[in-house]
Amino acid sequence: KASKLQYYNNPMWPGETHSLKVDKILYQGKSPYQEVLIFESLTYGKVLVLDGIVQLTDKDECAYQEMITHLPLCSIPSPKKVLVIGGGDGGVLREIARHGSVESIDICEIDQLVIDVCKDFFPDLSVGFEDPRVRLHVGDAVEFLRNSPEGTYDAIIVDSSDPIGPAQELVEKPFFETIARALRPGGVLCNQAESMWLHTHLIQDMLSICCETFKGSVHYAWASVPTYPSGAIGFLLCAKEGRPVNFLAPINPIEKIEGAMTAGRDIRFYNTEMHRAAFVLPTFAKRELEAY
């Protein structure tokens, strides 16, 4: 029996709901951090839901995983050491693996259950864990970063869920300060940055924290992801001072990563034109998000 997934009162999108027709429930469970649901939808393939919030679907995950990875990694010369915060589904790992210059990939995910269920139900994403460069740390990212030596990483990708629940502390200043400390000079951060249609105040708070903390360039980019609220998701690109980084003009052409057929999967969304276009904002967003 098809049942609709309704969630009207999520503070991230009050009075709005997003529903997908459920063909078949594939998994339902609860970790110490969140409820985990996986179901087969009618037109988006399998769907991963955490605490009632859509995290990814087979059909459109490429937009998010590819952009959150290649926007930072194509903006710096031969990234070698990369850290992923969150991302327990493995999709970002799959995309990082396309970069031949990368020597080590640390990932810090707080919820082992997300890793386990994605290995069972999303092999096209969890394939990312099979790359020999990957080192998995299950635990709290703030703790992990506090223990990371200063200036370790060329790039840090924060692939977080919404800042309600386990990801709340991932939008606060202390967290960004630990990220800046863990980056080498000129190192880059790409942070999941919600929707320019729905979360302007949250994004402005993140922008002002990041401008103070990174002192290099800070830019907001976005992509179309139909199954995220408002159909758009943002990315906050920050460069730590020390070396110039121009996010708007990628220095690593897609040819360098397209050839790397990670686990037999082609790139489906990212390209150099989409990279440049991602930083082009509608007028209301320019007013609200470029003043920094």
Ligand SMILES: NCCCN[C@H]1CC[C@H](N)CC1
């Ligand atoms: N690796 C998938 C993580 C997805 N990140 C978030 C999911 C929930 C959305 N409202 C915002 C992005």
